[in-house]
Every structure is written in C-alpha cells, then in structure tokens.
Amino acid sequence: MWVVVTHWLNVLFMIMMARSGIEILSAFPKFYWRDDCPPGREWLRLSKKVFSSEPRRPWSSLDEEESWNPVIALPGRKNLGLGRHWHFMTLQFWIATGAVYVAMVFATGYWHYLIPDHWSIIPDAIRQIGTYLHFELGQPIAGQPFNPAQKLMYFTVIFVVSPLMILAGAAMSPAVIGRFPWYGKLFGGKQGARSVHFLGMCFFGMFVVVHVLMVILHGLPSQLTRIVLGSGQKDTTLGLALGLTILFVIFAIQVPLSIVSLRRRRLVQHLTGLMVDPPQRVLSRSFSSRQQYTDADISPYHRVNGYPPTDPAYEEMARHEFRDYRLDVGGLVKHPVSLSVADLRALGTVAYIAKHNCIQGWTSIGKWGGIPVSTIIDLVEPEDEAKVAVFYAFDDKGLTEAEGRYGHFYGSIPLWLASKPQTILAVDMNGGPLPIEHGAPVRLRCESQLGFKMVKWVRAIEFVADYSHVGMGQGGWREDQQFYSNSAGI
Known part of the structure; x- marks a missing residue:
C-alpha cells in the first residue's frame, strides 16, 4: 500500500x-548551453518572437x-x-x-x-x-x-x-x-x-x-x-x-x-x-556570494530588463551626464546624507565580475564596480529599529511597462543582506560608467539574489523598521504588482 x-x-x-x-x-521560452545567452543562438526556442543583439529599435527581455x-x-x-x-x-x-x-x-x-x-x-x-x-x-x-x-x-x-x-x-x-x-x-x-x-x-x-x-x-x-x-x-x-x-x-x-x-x-x-x-x-542568509569570474568570461551581450525612465527630470540629468544627480539616504538613520556620483566614488569603490541571474531565466556575466552598501550603512548609522533598506527608482512603471500596472519602481532588502560583501551600489559596468539602459547613474547589485531585486535608476534609499507601509506592503514593486516572492535566493 x-x-x-x-x-x-x-x-x-x-x-x-x-x-x-x-x-x-x-x-x-529559450534554451542555451552558454551563460551569456546571445540572442539568436539558443538551441531551442518555444516562441515565434525573434530578437537581435543589434536591433533596429531597443527591446527589453520582458518583450520575450x-x-x-x-x-x-x-x-x-x-x-x-x-x-x-x-x-x-x-x-x-x-x-x-x-x-x-x-x-x-x-x-x-x-x-x-x-x-x-x-x-x-x-x-x-x-x-x-x-x-x-x-x-x-x-x-x-x-x-x-x-x-x-x-x-x-x-x-x-x-x-x-x-x-x-x-x-x-x-x-x-x-x-x-x-x-x-x-x-x-x-x-x-x-x-x-x-x-x-x-x-x-x-x-x-x-x-x-x-x-x-x-x-x-x-x-x-x-x-x-x-x-x-x-x-x-x-x-x-x-x-x-x-x-x-x-x-x-x-x-x-x-x-x-x-x-x-x-x-x-x-x-x-x-x-x-x-x-x-x-x-x-x-538560503540567502546562509550563503554569501563569492563570485569572481575573469575578464574572458564577460558576456559580449547583456540583456536589458525594462525600459529607462521617461521622467523629464531624469532625462535632463542624463543629458548632463548626471552632474546634478543626488542620492538621498535617510529614514531611521542618525546622519541623513545627499550624495552626488562623485561623492559616492570618493567613499571608495570595489569591483568584481559576477553572473546576473534574471528571474525570467536568462543569465549574463559582467564586471560591476561601485560602493559597498555596507559603507553607506556605516556612513548614515541606522537606528537600532531599522531592519530594512528600501531603494526607490526614477522609473514610473505605469509609463515604461504598463499592462495594467502602475507606480514608481522600488525594492527592499534586509540589512543583513545589504551588508554582504557583494552587495553594492554600482556606478560602473565592464570598465566604464554604468550605461543608462542598465541603471545609470546608480543601481543596486546583490549577487546572491535574482535580478529583479537589483533596483536600477536609484534616486533614494530609506532605512525602515519593515516594508509593510511602503507601496502595497509586499516589499517591492514586483512583489506588489506581479506577486513575486520578496525572498529571491532561488
């Protein structure tokens, strides 16, 4: 029996x-044997949609x-x-x-x-x-x-x-x-x-x-x-x-x-x-990312997930190479700050080569340079009750993604995850300034998590006791609007 x-x-x-x-x-709905996932080189495609690495018009992996x-x-x-x-x-x-x-x-x-x-x-x-x-x-x-x-x-x-x-x-x-x-x-x-x-x-x-x-x-x-x-x-x-x-x-x-x-x-x-x-x-708390690939491993093509913000203020800053950009860091902290890209770089940067894991399934290997979030934590000194860091983006998803969804993109991670060595505010990618399509001027990198946790086009960081009062209270825009899990180690 x-x-x-x-x-x-x-x-x-x-x-x-x-x-x-x-x-x-x-x-x-595509399958590769290589982790750089070059468009058009899949061994099996269960879709009629075809995309190129040199397209006539920009496209996002969400279009696939x-x-x-x-x-x-x-x-x-x-x-x-x-x-x-x-x-x-x-x-x-x-x-x-x-x-x-x-x-x-x-x-x-x-x-x-x-x-x-x-x-x-x-x-x-x-x-x-x-x-x-x-x-x-x-x-x-x-x-x-x-x-x-x-x-x-x-x-x-x-x-x-x-x-x-x-x-x-x-x-x-x-x-x-x-x-x-x-x-x-x-x-x-x-x-x-x-x-x-x-x-x-x-x-x-x-x-x-x-x-x-x-x-x-x-x-x-x-x-x-x-x-x-x-x-x-x-x-x-x-x-x-x-x-x-x-x-x-x-x-x-x-x-x-x-x-x-x-x-x-x-x-x-x-x-x-x-x-x-x-x-x-x-799983996420037990394992810290220890990736360090070589320059030879860097993918020749890195997919883009989502379109850049259409906010006029953001577009104006982009035209001036983000000289007027300020990252506001506040909330439950002792020392709120407002930092330019130059100020961030002055805090000291690190670089590593890691694999990006999108929740959709594609991967890409890139070199990321930026400021450890732990450095920001030390700078602002969160209050004892602060347990979560919330990252707010310029991106209004009602304009850039639609499909019945709305609101500015945001994401959150617990402070223990923010303190991991390979959790950084990236300002560089593959040896140059971070491109707009990949989140310029600042994006979050958190290498033990799926890509949707790595907020692009970051405009502010807020330290809070919990995320229940932010957005719809699920911990992030994807969690609010698309019912993702706030834990993204798998």
Whole structure:
C-alpha cells in the first residue's frame, strides 16, 4: 500500500510541478548551453518572437515573455511569480514523497525489484523492447514483478533522472551558485542546468506516455486494479472504478488551482509563500556570494530588463551626464546624507565580475564596480529599529511597462543582506560608467539574489523598521504588482 499511496501522490505533484514549470518557462521560452545567452543562438526556442543583439529599435527581455494558456500552465497568462510559488511549494511535497518511497524501498527489500544487479540487464532490456516492437508481451524476470525493460526504466526514473532534476534545479539558484561557483560549472553553467532540467521534464513526459501505454497493453483492468489496490484481484471492477476516480480527482484538482490563482492572486501569493519564503530566506542568509569570474568570461551581450525612465527630470540629468544627480539616504538613520556620483566614488569603490541571474531565466556575466552598501550603512548609522533598506527608482512603471500596472519602481532588502560583501551600489559596468539602459547613474547589485531585486535608476534609499507601509506592503514593486516572492535566493 505504501507503493500505491506514493504512486498517486507522485502523479498529483508531478502534474503540478510540470504545469508550474511551464509557467516559469513562458517568461523566457529559450534554451542555451552558454551563460551569456546571445540572442539568436539558443538551441531551442518555444516562441515565434525573434530578437537581435543589434536591433533596429531597443527591446527589453520582458518583450520575450509569452502568455500561455492556463490549461497547460499553472496559473498561466504571464504570472511568473505565482508559477514559481506553486513550483517551489509542490517541490517540497514531491521530495518528501520521494524520500518516504526510497526509505521504504530499502526498508522492505523492494529495492531488489528496482536496482539491477548485473550488466546483463541492458541487453535483456533491449531484447524486451524488440519483443514489444513485434507486438508481443514479454515475461517478467523470474521471481520479480517486472521484465528487464521495466526494471531498467524504473531504476533510471527513480535513481538517476529524479535526483538529477533536483541537482539541476539547485544549480539554477543564484544563492547556491553565487556561494559555490564550481557547482554550477558541473552543468556547464546555469543555462546548462536549465537545459538539463527541461530535458528531464521531457523525459518524464515521454515516460508517462509509454508507462500508460504499457498499462493498457498489459491489460488495463487488471493493471489499474494492482496500481490502486496493491495486489491482483479476480474482480477488477472495483479497481478500475477506483483508479479512474482517482485520476479524475487528480485532474479535477487542477481546475480550482488555476481559477483561484488567477482570481485571488494575493491570497495565493501569501498562502504558498508560507512554505516557499522561509527556505529561501535561510538560503540567502546562509550563503554569501563569492563570485569572481575573469575578464574572458564577460558576456559580449547583456540583456536589458525594462525600459529607462521617461521622467523629464531624469532625462535632463542624463543629458548632463548626471552632474546634478543626488542620492538621498535617510529614514531611521542618525546622519541623513545627499550624495552626488562623485561623492559616492570618493567613499571608495570595489569591483568584481559576477553572473546576473534574471528571474525570467536568462543569465549574463559582467564586471560591476561601485560602493559597498555596507559603507553607506556605516556612513548614515541606522537606528537600532531599522531592519530594512528600501531603494526607490526614477522609473514610473505605469509609463515604461504598463499592462495594467502602475507606480514608481522600488525594492527592499534586509540589512543583513545589504551588508554582504557583494552587495553594492554600482556606478560602473565592464570598465566604464554604468550605461543608462542598465541603471545609470546608480543601481543596486546583490549577487546572491535574482535580478529583479537589483533596483536600477536609484534616486533614494530609506532605512525602515519593515516594508509593510511602503507601496502595497509586499516589499517591492514586483512583489506588489506581479506577486513575486520578496525572498529571491532561488
């Protein structure tokens, strides 16, 4: 019965992970093997949109996003934030189910049916596949429930592909690969891990198709009865009815998940966040970015996410190379300051080469130079009750992004994250002044987090006790308007 229960839970959780994974994929439906993601050089593109590194008109990576139907994506319709929430929440249940299954496999001796004990299983499996291709059903291995092809395939699914999917998923976490750059290199970089993860999903999909086909060929009533009741029964009516009912319930569950996610997005953000956010916060707090790539690693092309501000005051400053720019730093601090770019540089700059991880999925490696935020903290001396730094931007998203959203962009990070060595106010990029499209004159860099946390076109910093009174109270514009998680280490 433990095989039966974990089997059906696995069906439910893998459908949810596949659908939410498809939602995540819709934000950047392209696959690369290299982390610089040059436009037009992807090995697979699931979109009709084509963009060039030398375009006739400017474009943003947000233009690459697709809106996929809720029938296949959870929840669908450009809801990347909620798709990630569902994916990471379901992942925890899937891993727990798998852990129980594997523990029982070894505790009960069931592993003898799943783990090959001789290399002869490979030629035997090939012969068995030949038997199927001749429209004949083979016999199981003596004393075991599976034939060689089934045994080899179950072993591959359970002990090879499933762990590989988890390991590849971890290699896409900016907190993990920021702290352990060597780990991402095991997959050839984050894009390699992302491609492996996608191919793993395709493998699972093909396995399910063949698996269901084999159940039908071997006798649907008897096989489904065994899957539901755990043993062969002479009367298969109950097993068939119960099995079809379970399948109906599993697929029916998907409907309210999609409807609630699309109609009550804030509620879903908060409820799933109860399980999703704490592990991300632990991950971010435990790992400090230690990236230091070489000049040879710098990407020749760095995507732009979002269009520059259209604010007249900002455009006027840009025309004068930001000579009149002032960064106001205040809030719960002992010494509020207003700093020009020259003042910031005078505080002392650092430089490093790191990988930018956009929440959409693309990556790029660049050299960033700027002032450690810890230096700003030491300068203004926050009050004891100050726990969060809020970064305000010139960017009015109602003008630069629209799609029914509004308000000036802002983001927040806790002070412990602001104090990390590779959290800086960047004023330089790739050896020159920070370009406008990448956030000039000042942008936040926080290398253990996803890119949406790194506010561009920063106009002010406020130290606060918490972010509940800022914007809609979720900790950032993307969190407010697009239901992202405020923790972004994964």
